Amino acid sequence: MKITVVGAGNVGATLAQRLIEKDFADIALVDVVEGIPQGKALDLRQSANVLGFTHKLIGSNSYEVTAGSDIVVITAGIARKPGMTRDELIGINARIVREVVEKSLAVSSNAVFIIVTNPVDAMTYLALKVSGLPRERIFGLSGVLDGGRLAAFIAEELNVDARDVVPCVMGEHGGSMVVYPRFTTVKGMPLSVLADAAKQQALAERTVNGGAEIVGFLKTGSAFYAPSASVAHMVNAVVNDSGTRMNCAAYLDGEYGLSDVVLGVPVRLGRRGIEEIVELPLNDDELAALKASSEAVRKLIAALNL
Template sequence: MKRAKITIIGAGNVGATCAHWCAAAELGDIVLLDIPATEDMPKGKALDLMQASPIMGFDSNIVGTTSYEDSRDSDVIVVTAGIPRKPGMSRDDLLATNAKIVSSVGEQIKATSPNAVVIVVSNPLDAMVQQMLKVTGFAPNKVVGQAGVLDTARYRAFLAMELGVSVEDISAMLMGGHGDTMVPIPSCTSVGGIPVTQLLSQQRLDEIVDRTRTGGAEIVSLLKTGSAYYAPAAACTQMVEAIVKDKKRLIPCAAYCDTQYGVGGFYVGVPCILGNDGVEKIIELELTSEEKTNFQKSVDAVKSLVATMDGLLSA
């Protein structure tokens, strides 16, 4: 059986760690790609991972490169390319810069891997995945954003820490945009099948949700010189696995919603069935009136972000 070909665009911390996780799980052969200015850095990281293979016992082939030709005919592409926000840089600066980077990446993907499923990780996530769809012209199910898996993982980790239970016993769902407007769904949050509302007060649950919303910023403040990468890379790997193994995982992803939830043609975090064809189905939950209100606020925030991006790109 032919191995899947997985290309990871951006060989920084998130991209290289994603390559590590994917190789260790033997999900396929891996291409670790970065811009020519990085020179031989992707080759060095790929070689280091290959040298780990006899120890860890994986047979995935890993190639480091700065050429999109090496990524040709990929089955799955993970896009981590972009810049982090720096001192003195406005949110609009980050939005415009990364939108241009994602546009350039999207053009290359369109030319070299027209049948790939594309997982976008670059921030601001909800706008970047929308731009990737626009540039590639791919079917919406073939372009998906990674955020929900990460946000839900943080939520589950914090709940496990609070309750002193295994993370394996916690099921949870978060929806909406990636960031301050994400929407927890209490009716879909349980511990060993027990509703979380029976185990925690509403006040404590709200505090954990707030910590989840700022989970990335908390890590940035602790690291001082970087941002999270272990958990984001693990989240990407779970999505890659669902696609290459056609697992039909029901997980939250930034998916293109048209009539679903009345979104009207934007990417937003919703529960999806993820398989070999990308987003194979969007699950429409029955939300409470409060959840509907919060979800709509999140959708409106995403629409505003995309409008700002479009304005900056056309200026």
């Protein structure tokens, strides 16, 4: 098993660390900046004796080292700065993602692609169109991270363990994301039963602004611990062919009455990528919220001028 991580910034390098410590695949860490992937890979290799992992990890500025990858994770791109929206990232990051997909696919034609670069819904759509691959082989980080944030906030609010929360956040990975209290459970009980409408709304709003809240604290950077953990969870499902259900940014072709758009929805991940898109029994209001979110993503996709 071989996994490539493109982008050796905070998210990519931390992801490489999480993956090599799982010791289930060789890792290639690639970045355009000379010395950064090489130095970080060397630093990580020097922990092998202490941690006991046996797989190889290499850092490079060349895609030659990525040849034959089973999974390619794209984290490359500029991060949000204070006051910057995900929408403002689209022009620069679209050029980056297009190039990365083309170069990666040229040497790893059978790979599954996981997109992390923001705005991730639009970047996943772009990667699909550029690659020409079937939709199950390209998907993006969205609901795993957003759900993790929601779970953390619920755990704080209700004084429970975050692991007792099964979150449900769908739609755009951005301002129009939709938190579904009826499908979010705490020890098996729906959040819609455990919290009143005002508290549900407050939790949803904090989740929507979860990334921006961290950017506000850091000033010169954005989140990377939770994002890298979320991607590692997705990679783990693919590597182990587990069929684990989680919410990811996926291309819809009729599901939820939506087509030709990428949105965060529940899927089951396995060795081939998306094994199944799970359709929840949304009521009219819940479905309307998802469709409104899809319109926000369509505006970003239109800006790509594909």
